[in-house]
Amino acid sequence: METKYEVKHSEVLGRYLVAAKNLRAGEVILSDRPFVLGPSSDSSFVCFNCYRPLINKFFVCKKCAVAPICPGDGCPDELTKWHVQTECDYLREVKLNKGLNPIQMVPNVGSQLPFRAMLRRDKTVKEWEQFMMLETHLDKKRDSSMLDYYENTVKFIDLIGLIKNESDSELVRKICAAIDVNSFEVRGPPIPGIGCAEVLRGVYLQAALLAHDCTPNTQIAINDNNVLVCNATTDIKKGDVIYYNYTDPLKGTAIRQQHLSIGKYFQCTCKRCCDVTELGSFISSALCPACKTGYASKSGDVWECHSCKNKVDDSVLGYKVQCCSDKLASINKKDEKELEEYIRNVSLVLAPSHYLLLDAKQRLAGVLRDAIHREPKPTKKMMRRKLELCRELLAVLEILCTGMNRTKAITMYELHASIQQLGKKLFDAREINAQKYCDELIESEKHLKRSIEMLLIEPGNSPEGELCSRALEEYRILKDTRSKLLENINEEGKVYITEVDDESLNDVD
Numbered sequence: 001m002e003t004k005y006e007v008k009h010s011e012v013l014g015r016y017l018v019a020a021k022n023l024r025a026g027e028v029i030l031s032d033r034p035f036v037l038g039p040s041s042d043s044s045f046v047c048f049n050c051y052r053p054l055i056n057k058f059f060v061c062k063k064c065a066v067a068p069i070c071p072g073d074g075c076p077d078e079l080t081k082w083h084v085q086t087e088c089d090y091l092r093e094v095k096l097n098k099g100l101n102p103i104q105m106v107p108n109v110g111s112q113l114p115f116r117a118m119l120r121r122d123k124t125v126k127e128w129e130q131f132m133m134l135e136t137h138l139d140k141k142r143d144s145s146m147l148d149y150y151e152n153t154v155k156f157i158d159l160i161g162l163i164k165n166e167s168d169s170e171l172v173r174k175i176c177a178a179i180d181v182n183s184f185e186v187r188g189p190p191i192p193g194i195g196c197a198e199v200l201r202g203v204y205l206q207a208a209l210l211a212h213d214c215t216p217n218t219q220i221a222i223n224d225n226n227v228l229v230c231n232a233t234t235d236i237k238k239g240d241v242i243y244y245n246y247t248d249p250l251k252g253t254a255i256r257q258q259h260l261s262i263g264k265y266f267q268c269t270c271k272r273c274c275d276v277t278e279l280g281s282f283i284s285s286a287l288c289p290a291c292k293t294g295y296a297s298k299s300g301d302v303w304e305c306h307s308c309k310n311k312v313d314d315s316v317l318g319y320k321v322q323c324c325s326d327k328l329a330s331i332n333k334k335d336e337k338e339l340e341e342y343i344r345n346v347s348l349v350l351a352p353s354h355y356l357l358l359d360a361k362q363r364l365a366g367v368l369r370d371a372i373h374r375e376p377k378p379t380k381k382m383m384r385r386k387l388e389l390c391r392e393l394l395a396v397l398e399i400l401c402t403g404m405n406r407t408k409a410i411t412m413y414e415l416h417a418s419i420q421q422l423g424k425k426l427f428d429a430r431e432i433n434a435q436k437y438c439d440e441l442i443e444s445e446k447h448l449k450r451s452i453e454m455l456l457i458e459p460g461n462s463p464e465g466e467l468c469s470r471a472l473e474e475y476r477i478l479k480d481t482r483s484k485l486l487e488n489i490n491e492e493g494k495v496y497i498t499e500v501d502d503e504s505l506n507d508v509d
């Protein structure tokens with residue numbers, strides 16, 4: 001594949017990527033296989049060969065008699081195998097010479113990734129060099145649990161005979177730090193029938209160079225074969241920095257900054273982080289206690305209302321926001337009534353698009369979606385509420401996640417479904433006429449089309465890719481229903497001017 005990016009360096013960003021040519025939204029910028037992939041420092045026990053979770057029992061590799069692996073029929077053929085020949089031979093030697101016991105591997109599952117990286121140190125010279133060049137921030141202060149993890153890993157790697165001197169111990173710390181700063185979360189293979197999977201970490205040597213911005217111009221997907229694909233989400237001009245968002249865009253600046261500072265050791269100074277309104281989304285703002293209609297944002301130790309300019313000390317308003325956060329942690333987030341009550345109560349304190357409210361609203365929309373699917377006769381009230389929540393969520397996502405975005409695509413899909421379901425219910429009950437129903441279907445179709453355009457870049461075997469296939473099928477059916485309805489209206493002699501741009505809708509077919 002032609003190179004679409006160049007590597008640059010700056011004092012602030014270290015190495016970073018810029019577009020080597022103009023890139024279009026949706027275009028693949030890079031595709032990357034993991035240099036190393038495995039369980040993270042807080043993973044549960046997994047098979048050393050295929051990374052499926054090991055729940056009750058495990059077997060031990062017959063050749064090395066050390067590596068714990070899947071019991072029964074062993075690891076499925078279709079999964080990538082990570083217990084490679086060189087590792088197996090190495091562990092066999094250690095077993096014979098030092099009496100290594102497979103039980104010693106169990107508590108050290110989180111050190112497996114640095115161990116595997118260490119084994120690659122002489123093999124793939126170019127990749128190893130690239131890995132060693134990654135930013136580690138080893139000079140920065142780390143929290144004690146992270147330091148404990150580094151030291152336990154040094155001990156484990158010593159146990160399996162790879163430490164000859166202090167510089168090997170330093171190398172292990174460097175490997176741990178490089179994984180810490182540069183790895184991506186990867187969903188491991190699930191247990192068949194149960195579905196639970198372990199969260200793994202993978203180091204991708206090209207993608208690791210992407211700089212962060214809270215309003216990025218790319219999105220990353222990692223498919224079932226662990227291949228990482230980075231797509232442009234907006235048009236990117238030649239020479240522009242290629243950014244990826246290391247954090248959750250639906251969290252407020254304080255939380256995002258904390259995550260970046262603890263996990264990536266830098267302070268973000270992007271447009272969104274420097275704006276107390278967060279690009280006008282007011283995702284961290286409270287309702288002004290004085291005028292009760294304006295939104296107050298925090299700057300230093302003071303919250304100031306953007307409308308009436310009233311100022312409130314953080315010890316007062318910050319405390320109330322903290323109570324809202326604590327309350328959300330304590331409620332049952334699968335219960336419709338508890339979520340509704342929470343939303344009602346905290347709406348007296350927080351701006352409607354505050355991230356705590358968005359979290360509750362997102363969960364409530366999910367609860368209602370499941371209830372609408374489950375109930376034989378879902379009510380109009382449920383449908384209207386879900387529709388309202390989807391519109392609210394989408395309005396914030398449109399501000400914060402410009403261009404193509406996975407969460408936006410899913411919310412748009414849900415919005416289309418809500419409009420369609422409610423429209424049908426009202427039409428069947430003769431509460432709206434055919435023309436009004438047709439209008440609803442046209443609106444639903446527009447959202448579905450936009451959702452599909454964004455989902456098309458998702459890997460086919462991911463949940464979003466599967467949603468895309470379903471959405472395409474539903475799009476055909478929806479178009480068909482809408483055309484038949486229009487034909488009926490026209491046959492009845494009523495002139496109906498459709499607003500839909502049929503040509504653009506055909507693009508999706």
Ligand SMILES: C[S@@+](CC[C@H](N)C(=O)[O-])C[C@H]1O[C@@H](n2cnc3c(N)ncnc32)[C@H](O)[C@@H]1O
Pocket residue numbers: 012013014015016133134135137181182208209210211212213264265266267268269
């Ligand atoms: C995943 S690495 C990126 C590659 C790294 N720049 C290098 O040279 O190896 C993450 C590190 O890049 C730097 N970085 C990325 N985005 C940044 C930003 N927006 N502001 C400051 N530093 C950033 C930070 O040092 C961060 O810990």
